[in-house]
Amino acid sequence: xxMFKTFKKEIMWGGKPLSISTGKISxxxxxxVIVQYGNTMVHCAVCASKxxxxxxxxxIPLTVNYQEKTYAAGKIPGGFFKRExxxxxxxxxxxxxxxxxxxxLFVKGFNNETQVVATLISFDGKTQSDIVAMIAASxxxxxSGLPFxxxxxxxxxxxxxxxxxxxxxxxxxxxxxxxxxxxxxxEGVLMVESEAHELSEETMLGAxxxxxDAIKPVIQMIIELAEMCAKDPxxxxxxxxxYQEVRSEILEKLGDEIKxxxxxxxxxxxxxxxxxxxxxxxxxxxxxxxxxxxxxxxxHELEARIxxxxxxxxxxRIDGRDTKTIRPIEAEVxxxxxxxxxxxxxxxxxxxxxxxxxxxxEDEQIVDSLAGEYKERFLLHYNFPPYSVGEVGxxxxxxxREIGHGKxxxxxxxxxxxxxxxxxxxxxxxxxxxxxxxxxxxATVCGSTxxxxxxxxPMKKPVAGIAMGLIKEGEKFVVLSDIxxxxxxxxxxxxxxxxTKDGVTALQMDIKITSITKEIMETALAQAHEGRLHILxxxxxxxxxxxxxxxxxxxxxxxxxxxxxxxxxxxxxxxxVIREIVEKTGAKxxxxxxxxxKIASVDENAGQDALKWIKEIVSxxxxxxxxxxxxxxxxxxxxxxxxxxxxxxxxxxxxxxxERVEKVTDVVKEGxxxxxxxMSIDNRGKVKLSMKRVNQQTGEEIVxxxxxxxxxxxxxxxENEPVQE
Numbered sequence: 001x002x003m004f005k006t007f008k009k010e011i012m013w014g015g016k017p018l019s020i021s022t023g024k025i026s027x028x029x030x031x032x033v034i035v036q037y038g039n040t041m042v043h044c045a046v047c048a049s050k051x052x053x054x055x056x057x058x059x060i061p062l063t064v065n066y067q068e069k070t071y072a073a074g075k076i077p078g079g080f081f082k083r084e085x086x087x088x089x090x091x092x093x094x095x096x097x098x099x100x101x102x103x104x105l106f107v108k109g110f111n112n113e114t115q116v117v118a119t120l121i122s123f124d125g126k127t128q129s130d131i132v133a134m135i136a137a138s139x140x141x142x143x144s145g146l147p148f149x150x151x152x153x154x155x156x157x158x159x160x161x162x163x164x165x166x167x168x169x170x171x172x173x174x175x176x177x178x179x180x181x182x183x184x185x186x187e188g189v190l191m192v193e194s195e196a197h198e199l200s201e202e203t204m205l206g207a208x209x210x211x212x213d214a215i216k217p218v219i220q221m222i223i224e225l226a227e228m229c230a231k232d233p234x235x236x237x238x239x240x241x242x243y244q245e246v247r248s249e250i251l252e253k254l255g256d257e258i259k260x261x262x263x264x265x266x267x268x269x270x271x272x273x274x275x276x277x278x279x280x281x282x283x284x285x286x287x288x289x290x291x292x293x294x295x296x297x298x299x300h301e302l303e304a305r306i307x308x309x310x311x312x313x314x315x316x317r318i319d320g321r322d323t324k325t326i327r328p329i330e331a332e333v334x335x336x337x338x339x340x341x342x343x344x345x346x347x348x349x350x351x352x353x354x355x356x357x358x359x360x361x362e363d364e365q366i367v368d369s370l371a372g373e374y375k376e377r378f379l380l381h382y383n384f385p386p387y388s389v390g391e392v393g394x395x396x397x398x399x400x401r402e403i404g405h406g407k408x409x410x411x412x413x414x415x416x417x418x419x420x421x422x423x424x425x426x427x428x429x430x431x432x433x434x435x436x437x438x439x440x441x442x443a444t445v446c447g448s449t450x451x452x453x454x455x456x457x458p459m460k461k462p463v464a465g466i467a468m469g470l471i472k473e474g475e476k477f478v479v480l481s482d483i484x485x486x487x488x489x490x491x492x493x494x495x496x497x498x499x500t501k502d503g504v505t506a507l508q509m510d511i512k513i514t515s516i517t518k519e520i521m522e523t524a525l526a527q528a529h530e531g532r533l534h535i536l537x538x539x540x541x542x543x544x545x546x547x548x549x550x551x552x553x554x555x556x557x558x559x560x561x562x563x564x565x566x567x568x569x570x571x572x573x574x575x576x577v578i579r580e581i582v583e584k585t586g587a588k589x590x591x592x593x594x595x596x597x598k599i600a601s602v603d604e605n606a607g608q609d610a611l612k613w614i615k616e617i618v619s620x621x622x623x624x625x626x627x628x629x630x631x632x633x634x635x636x637x638x639x640x641x642x643x644x645x646x647x648x649x650x651x652x653x654x655x656x657x658x659e660r661v662e663k664v665t666d667v668v669k670e671g672x673x674x675x676x677x678x679m680s681i682d683n684r685g686k687v688k689l690s691m692k693r694v695n696q697q698t699g700e701e702i703v704x705x706x707x708x709x710x711x712x713x714x715x716x717x718x719e720n721e722p723v724q725e
Contacts, residue, residue, distance in 0.1 A: 004023055004024045005023050006021060006022070006023035006024050007021065007022050007023050007225060007228045007229040008020065008021040008022075008225075009021075009221045009222075009224055009225045009228075010221075011217055011218070011221050013037070013166075013167075013214075013217060013218060014155075014166040014167040014214070016037060016038050016127070016167075017036075017037075017038075018035070018036070018037045018135075018218065018221075019035070019036045019037075020033050020034075020035050020135070020136075020139050020221065020222065020225055021033065021034050021036075022034070022139075022140075022143060022225070022229060023229065025043065026043070026045045029045040029046060029047050029140075029144075030046050030047050030048055030144040030145065030146065030231070031045070031046040031139075031140040031141060031142070031143045031144025031145075031146070031231070032044065032045040032046070032140055033136050033139045033140045033143070034121075034136070035132050035133075035135050035136040035139065036122075036132075037127050037131070037132045037135075037167075038124050038126060038127035039122060039123075039124035039127070040120070040122060040123050040124050040126075040127035040128075040129050040132055041072075041120075041121050041122035041132070042118055042119065042120055042121065042129060042132045042133045042136045043118070043119045043121050043136070044116065044117065044118040044119070044133065044136035044137050044139070044140040045116075045117050045140060046114070046115070046116050046117075046137075046140040046141050046144045046146065047114070047115050048112045048113065048114040048115075048144075048146055048234075049112045049113040049114070050112075051112070052111075052112055052237070053111055053112070055111070055293070055294075056109055056111075056237055056239055056240055056243070056294070057109070057111040057297070058108050058109075058297070058301075059111055060103065060106045060110060060111055060112075060114060061111065061112075061113045061114065062099070062102075062103055062106070062114045062115075062116070063113075063114070063115045063116070064095050064096075064098050064099040064102070064115075064116045064118075064137070065087075065095055065115070065116070065117045065118070066091050066094040066095040066098060066118045066119075066120075066130075066133050067084070067087065067091055067117070067118070067119050067120070068084075068088070068090075068091055068119075068120040068123075068129070068370055069084060069119060069120060069121060070084065070370065071121075072120045072121050072122050072123040072370060073123045073125065073370040073371075075370065078368055088369075089403055089407070090369065092400050092403045092404075093403065093404060093407055094118075094129070094130045094133060095400065096400055096403075096404045097130055097134065097154075097181065097183075097191075097193060098116065098118065098133060098134050098137045100183075100190075100191045100510050101134070101152050101154070101183040101184065101190040101191040102116070102137060102138065102141065102148070102150065102152060104190065104511070104512050104513075105148055105149040105150050105152065105185075105190075106146070106147060106148055106149070107147035107148075107149065107236050108239075109236045109237045109238065109239065110146070110147045110234070110236045110237075112234075114146065116137050116140070116141070118133040118136055118137055120133070120370070123370045123371075125170070125370075125371055126169040126170055126171065127167075127169060127170075128156065128167075128169075128170060128173075130154075130156075130181065131154050131155060131156050131167060131181065134152075134153070134154040134183060135153055135154065135218055135222075138150050138151045138152045138153060138222060139151065139222045139225060142222050142223075142225075142226045142230065143225065143226050143229055143230045143231065144230075144231060145230060145231035145232050145233050145234050146234055147233065147234055147236045149185075150185065150222075151185070151219050151222040151223060151226070152183055152184060152185050152190060152215075152219070153183065153184075153215035153216075153218035153219045153222070154181055154182065154183035154191075154215060155167060155181070155182055155183075155211045155214045155215050155218075156168065156179070156180065156181050156211075157178065157180040157181075157182065157207045157208075157210055157211040157214075158172060158173060158176035158178055158179065158180075159176055159177045159178035159196075159199065159203065159207065160172065160175050160176050160177070164206070164207055164210040166210075166211075166214050170371060177196065177197040177199060178194065178195070178196045178197070178199060178203075178204075178207060179194060179195045179196075180192065180193070180194035180195075180196070180204075180207050180208070180211065180507070181193045181194065181211075182207075182208055182211030182212055182215070183215070184212055184215065184511075184514075185219065185514055186216055186219050187514045188212075188511070188514045188516045188517075189208060189212050189509070189511060189516055189521075190510070190511045190514070191509065191510055191511065192208055192507055192508065192509040193408075193507075193508050194207075194411070194506060194507045194508070195411035195412075195414065195415065195505065195506055196415070196499075196503070196504050196505055196506065196507070197415045197503075197505070198415065198461075198499065198500055198502050198503030198504070198505060199503050199504050200503055200504070201504060201525040201526065201528075201529055204504050204507055204525070205518070205521055205522060205525060208521065209518065240290075240294075242290045242291055242294060243294060243298060245291065246285065246291050246294055246295050246298045247298050247301070247302065249284060249285075250281050250284070250295070250298060250299060250302055251302060253284060254277055254280055254281055254284075255302070255306070257277045257280070258274070258277055258302060258303060258306050259306055259310065260273075261273040261274045261277055262274075262303070262306060262307055262310065262318055265318070265319045265320045267319075267349050267437050267484075267485075268390065270318070274303070278296065278299055281295050281299050282295055282296075303490070304489075304490040307486070307487075307490050308471045308473065308490060308491075309473075311323075311471050311478055311480070312471055312473060312476055312477075312478060315478065317480065317484070317487065318484060318486055318487065319348070319484060323478050323479065323480050323481065323527075324481045324527055324530070324531070325481070325482075326347070326466070326481060326482045326531050326534050326535065327347050327348030327349075327350075327482055328347070328348060329345075329346065329347050329535060329538040329539075330344075330345075330346040331343065331344070331345050331346075331446070331450055331538055331539050331541065331542035331543075332344045332345075332542055333450050333451070333453070333454040333542050333543045334454055335353065336355060338553055339355045339356070339357070339455075339551075339553070340356055340357050340358045340455040340456075340550065340551040340553055340554040341355070341356035341357075341358075341451040341452060341453070341454035341455025341456070341457070341551060342354070342355045342356070342451050342454060343447045343448075343450030343451040343454055343542070344447070345443050345446045345447035345450060345539075346435075346443075347439075347443055347446075347482070347535075348437060348438070348482075348484075349435055349436075349437035349438075349484075350433075350435060350436055350437050350438055350439060350440055350443050351433070351434040351435035351436075351443065352431050352432065352433055352434065352440060352443040352444050352446070352447040353431075353432045353434050353447070354429060354430070354431045354432070354444065354447030354448050354450065354451040355429070355430050355432075355451055356427065356428070356429050356448075356451040356452050356454070356455040356457065357427075357428045357429075357430075357455075358425040358426070358427060358455060358457075358550060358551070358554040358555065359425065359426040359427075359428065359555070360425070360426060360555060360557065360588050360590060360598060360600040361424075361426065361590035361598050361600075362426075362588060362590065363426040363428070364376060364377050364426050365377075365379055377420060377425075377426045377427065378410070378413075378414060378417055378426075378427050378428075378429075379426075379427070379428040379429070380406050380407075380409050380410040380413065380428075380429045380430075380431070380444075380448065381398070381406055381428070381429070381430045381431070382398075382402050382403075382405045382406035382409060382431045382433070382440075382441070382444055383398070383402060383430070383431065383432050383433065384401065384402050384405070384433045384436070384440065385432075385433070388433045388434055388435055388436045388440070389435075389436050389437075389485075405440065405441040405444065406431070406444075408441050408496065408498075408506060408508050409431065409441055409444040409445045409448055409465075409498075409506075411498075411505070411506040412445045412463055412465055412498035412499070412505045412506035413429070413445065413448050413449065413452070413463055413505075414505075415505045416459050416460045416461055416462075416463055416500065416505065417452075417457070417459060417460075418457070418458050418459070418460070421559075422458065423457060423458055424557045424559050424598050425457075425550075425554075425555075425557060427452070427457060429448045429451060429452065431443075431444035431447060431448065436485065437484055437485045438467065438482070438483050438484040438485045438487065438488060439465075439466070439467035439482065439483060439488075439496065441465070441467075441496060442464075442465030442466055442467050442496055442498065443465075444465075445463055445464060445465035445498045445506075446463075446464050446465060446535060446539060448463075449462045449463045449464065449539065450539060450542060450543060452546070453543050453545065453546040453547065454543060454547065454551075455547070455550060455551055455554065456546055456547040456548070456549050456550035456551060456554070457546055457550075458546050459546055460500075461500040461501065461502065462500065462501075462536055462539060462540070463498055463499060463500055463505055464498065464499070464500075464532050464535040464536045464539060465496060465497065465498035465499075465506070465532070465535075466481065466482055466496070466497055466498075466528050466531040466532055466535060467482065467483050467488070467494065467495065467496045468480065468481060468482075468483065468493070468495040468496070468497065468524045468527060468528050468531075469483035469487045469488060469491040469492075469493060469494065469495070470491055470492045470493035470495070470516075470520065470524070471490075471491050471492060472492050472513065472520070477520060479520065479523045479524045479527055481527050481528070481530075481531045482531060491512075492511070492512050492513045493509065493510070493511050493512065493513075493516065493520075493524075494508075494509070494510045495508075495509045495510075495521075495524050495528070496508040496509070497524075497525065497528035497529075497532065498532075499532060500536075501532075501533060501536055509521075553602070554602075555588070555600040555601060555602050556600065556601055556602070556604050556607050557598055557599065557600045557607075558598075558599040558600075558607050558608075558610075558611050559596065559597065559598055559599075560597045560599070560611065560614065560615070561594075561595055561596055561597070562595045562597060562614070562618045563595060563618065564593075564594065564595045566595065566617070566618040567591060567593075567595055569617050569618065569645060569646055570591060570597070570614055570617050570618065571591065577617070578591070581610050581613050581614070582610075584609075584613075585601070585606045585607075585609045585610040585613065586601060586603065586606045587599050587600060587601040587606045587607050587609070587610040588600040588601065589610060589614075597614065599611055599614070616643075616644045616645050617644070617645030617646070618645070619644055619645075620644075621643075621644055621647055621649070621678050621681060621687055622678060623678050623679065623680060623681060624677070624678065625677070625678050626675060626676070626677050626678075626694055626699060626701060627643040627644055627675070627676055627677075627678065628643065628673065628674075628675055628699075629641040629642055629643030629649075629673070629674055629675070629676050629689075630642050630643075630671065630672070630673055630674070631668045631669065631670050631671060631672045631674060632648065632670065633670065634664050634665060634668070634669065634670055635664065636653075636664065637652060637653055637664075638650050638651050638652040638653045638655070638656070638664060639651045639656070639664055639667075639668050641674060641676055641689055643676060643689075647687065648687070649676065649678070649686075649687030649688060649689040650686070650687070650688055650689060651668075651674075651676060651689045651690060651691050652688070655679070655688075655689065655690040655691060655692055655693070656668065656691050656692060657691070657692050658692050658702075658704070667691075668691075674691055674696065675691070675694040675695075675696055675699050676689040676690060676691055676694060677689065677690045677691075677693045677694050677701065679693075692704070
């Protein structure tokens, strides 16, 4: 008899079995499941602190950690310590992917510290684990008894040959024009993350709908599992009576002042005015400890209500704009004289200084993933220092938000970059956010395009991005173009769209409510398209197309393809030949296993010298051609000359000079640099060379006329012709 009481549900989903099981592993966690899809398995455990804070908060201290174990793919970690270390960028991005749709679904008033840990424990090399991890987190929360208004589920949508594909495997994704992840409840979509190859707004909206329909059977499966084994629900504190008392008093005595504060269009002046009004609110409750402890939370809640009501009623926003107007835009390129490409993009009070750097194959990022090691030639890094919002803060390694925003901009730009054959550079873009008041990630997209074009990267088309917001009460809603930071915090949706004039390249959506309709998404996409075209026009005023040449400060890269059987000759024994080329010319040389060579140098002459050297190594001698060579061996009958890399040929004594030569050493000695003409190549590959037929100073060919005279036997005698061995 088993000691475990297990529960399991299974369905066929996207052509593969999907199962959720619980009761056998991690029984002390509040909720723990193992989800298997194909042969990819994720374990997820949920725990919440049993100590309930005294205060009533509309905030949950939630931490989501997704981690990959290399044993999942039958591997041992690289590095000295041979164990998993800090989270990779991929693990951080998947953690965010799970966090974003579940965070809004915790009941207000539940503020116990909560941790969700999803661990990849088996990986089949085909089934991507992020969707499996998201389903596992949802199932673990749903059976835990925590006040979680789920379940949710997620799905990946591809677009191959004009058809939507549910959860395409990693091989299929190489052919897909779309990589879209959608998450939500039965009622609506909560989160979208995507990269697309210039797809229309209609196609993107269709993909969201396709994905939302696809997750409903999974949600039903989680519900059925919870009906079998869910733990008793946790009790949640109700809002104390003091909250309504404070709310009513602030609204009655300071409501008009708050409204007036939010009619101040300048961000810093508005913040100062609101801070002064907040101090007045504090003064209302001096001596009332219970009220004083909560006045600030209630004040913030009233700010949101007042701003939202004003926009819904008047259509006029905090900074005086209507719902569709984009803030003033200034775009500038060539900002930094030593950078390969640079741009300053300013939209209202949001500003990004973006710098592009071009490197060689040595600069590619080596990524050691469970699916196998690969190299990344496009890097985009986003930095958000505290001074960008006028604050003092900790400076350190990039946080989850910075990694997430950088990846969103990466997805937007990536489809429009040339491939390695067209542009053999490693490309790094760094976005430094200098000011922020809404959508710095989309400013990064715009600034990245400008800096890349300034660097001479032949982008297929310029890309711009815009952030949309939403305020919805009941059936009434307004969609806001180019949202401010306050509108992001106080609104119901953060909807970012990036793309070219012809289509969408990236879409990210986070919803704080569950009643988003197709009409709202259509309106948001249409407004975003209109705004994107406006921004692209402003960007074109700074630079309309990529510069014809890369920056003079950037390395020049020359590419050449050589036969595979010549790779060894170029590298040489122990790398001797290629090291010599690098040392003598100063160029950097990368050669892959297919014989594709990149020669990089800031000095163009150095690159040409290296190219000539390599061509000489891999070229075959041609009869009639003139070559530079080195005398490597002296014999009585002539000199052996090394030319064209490893090729040697004989200059017979009769071909050393126009006049008769008594001794070879009268003309040449070992180590001399000479110019030779290839006279013949026999069927054994032996090469006969001539020095006398080449001007040793200029390298020009000397034509030797044949002289004839009659002997007694009347046979012609040819003078100065080479004597045969």
